[in-house]
Amino acid sequence: MTRLRQRLRRGYPPNENNDPSPRCFTGISISPPVKPYRYVGSGRRQLKFLSLLLRVAVTFLAIAPAQAESDLEIRIGSKKFTESVILSEVITQHLQTNKIRAVHRDQLGGTRLLWKALVQGELDIYPDYTGTIIYEILQGEKVTSDPEIKAALARHGVSITGPLGFNNTYALGVSPSTAAKYSLQSISDLRQYPELRFGFTNEFMDREDGWPSLRDHYQLPQTSVRGLDHDLAYKGLEAESIDLIDLYSTDAEIAYYQLAVLEDDKSYFPDYRAVILYRTDLLERVPQIQAYLNQLVGSISEAEMITMNSNVKLDGHSEAEVAQEFLNVKFNTLSKIEVSTRFDRLIRSTKEHLFLVSLSLGAAILVAIPLGIWGAKNSTLGQVILSVVGIIQTIPSLALLVFMIPLLGIGGPPALVALFLYSLLPIVRNTLSGLAGLPIDVQESARALGLPPAARLRMIELPLAARSILAGIKTSAVINVGTATLGALIGAGGYGQPILTGIRLDDTSLILEGAIPAAILALLVQWSFDLAERTLLSPGIQTKQETSS
């Protein structure tokens, strides 16, 4: 049980020992729920349908591999921006170099999600900033001094290291041409130009030390303010679709785009010194860890951080490489942490993706077919069932994923449950319509022969509805393969991970590294379902192949 939980928590199969090869899984096309069938062919396989269903479901479940994971594995999280990923990579590799089993769960989301995951024990460590801790995490507790922060965090079971060295505060930036046009030098200067269009990160839009109180502090009149992704903000600025964005002062792009940073002349922005947050109980589990974390305190200067950011965002190195180089210089080590190749990443994403798709789809098959049968036997109940699974389907997938976080934390479980829920409708609907739409003479003669209801279902009704049910599973599987890419947003990995990183780093090849395999997987799923249909359905109910040339 514990093993399963751990596996679920990680959300992907970390072990290569098991056999991840999908047997009858793959293949998909969106077919209409019920095709009119023509009866052709010969052979005897009418009872194979049940075993087929079982085999499909069990195969999906079996792809989910087994792997025990030690409680001693330390999980380090990072937020969805480059500097956070680099810092967590530095921490992870530093611990690994010192023989501590550490994994980096990268780009999970924003502050609230990371903090919640840390408090709930989904994560053990993540880096954050003093300003964020005071104004976002401990919002309302009115803490200012370091001892107060320490005490407030301790109440949540969290400890904090000393500052890592650099201060990465918020700042407001404009393009050189905008700065010249309006002769902008300080934030106060903005008051005279209400027409300026602001684009802020979504987190900055609504945090206590973000836009609303900045506006009050400086009496800013601008109304065109929208939230957008930090990495896309630079693009917006360059394209002149927005005039001003929020910056992190260690951003590599400030120099690259020669942005004018407006002076905080009324001292609004607090300090954002980088620190490491970790669960206090970590010291009981791995006592030596405090010493290793403290080695990082005061080790990163502002210039070093800007260089690392620049190496990743502008020069195209991976966070892992940059972190490794930093540690080798700092601690005079020659760590052998290998940089993952595109192929390694592909294998890993594929495993994660298959895990998500197979487990959620397998469970959906086991639940949806009985629901469909139940609904077909009782039309009032059938309407209720269809309505409920239909409503679930209308919830936007991103929203459904986010709803799951408070219930199930981050990583595999919420993604699996969301995908499971999404997979229900096509299977339930096709099972129900396939059974309800059976020709009346077939239903009557099955009853008149004296077959009891269970035998009728098994020998007559399900085999005849098999085409429709298979089409439903196929539709579910294709949707599932696509939707599973969103799992990366809550740390479940999969093909969404390179897509997400690709968007953050503005790297098309990385985006394609996720998008192309996802499309290929969808096609494979389609094909293998087509094959399954041909080999497993009775020739008596096969659609005759279209022979038009």
Next chain:
Amino acid sequence: MIRLEQITKSFNGNEVIHDLSLDVPAGKTVVLIGPSGCGKSTLLRLMVGLLWPDSGNIALFQKNLSRKNLEALRQQVGFVLQDGGLFPHMTAIQNMRLMADYLKYDTDKTNHRIAELCELTHISTDLLNRYPSELSGGQVQRIALMRALMLDPQILFLDEPLGALDPLNRVSLQEEMKSIFSQLRKTVVLVTHDMGEAAALADLIVIMKDGYLLQYDTLSNLSAHPADPFVTEFINAQRKPWQQLEDQIN
């Protein structure tokens, strides 16, 4: 053999069978006949328990039909539908063997029975491995009849078994059925709207109209002593084309 006592049946508040009683003696072929919508198919379905009456009793083999003994009683009767009602995902022989195999009958006996039935219905054994979609209408009806006879039931119910066939096939299968029924001495209840078919097959005829049983008698008695003007009208309306031609000439 089959006894219906004061049966009424409504669909959505419309009464379609009114207080109907009927006794079918063992070994006889009884034909239910009447215009469309007279309730003859409904009556047949009530006898097999595919429908339940609102009031009244139905007994097969002197046993009242109930939900408890339904499956057991059904296994002692055969049922043939207008389109055969064969299962499209099974071959002809799988359709025939289905119940015997389900009830775990001895395989040799089952095979022997199939050979016997093939002879009886003049079906070539080559056809047995075909799916229903690969058989002609007449072949489908013969297989359906064989499936109904497989467990050697004492009662056969047939709902317009010849209704979907072309005239030539109709006549030949009608002749075959007649000889099969007399050879096997089954109790047969057959629904049709064709007076010629009734005349050829029936020992006794039930004439129905609007959910009422108008008369239940032999053909000659129906003709000689009609209980209702409609009986005469119905019999005469279905005379053969050449008879009509004769009438015109005379």
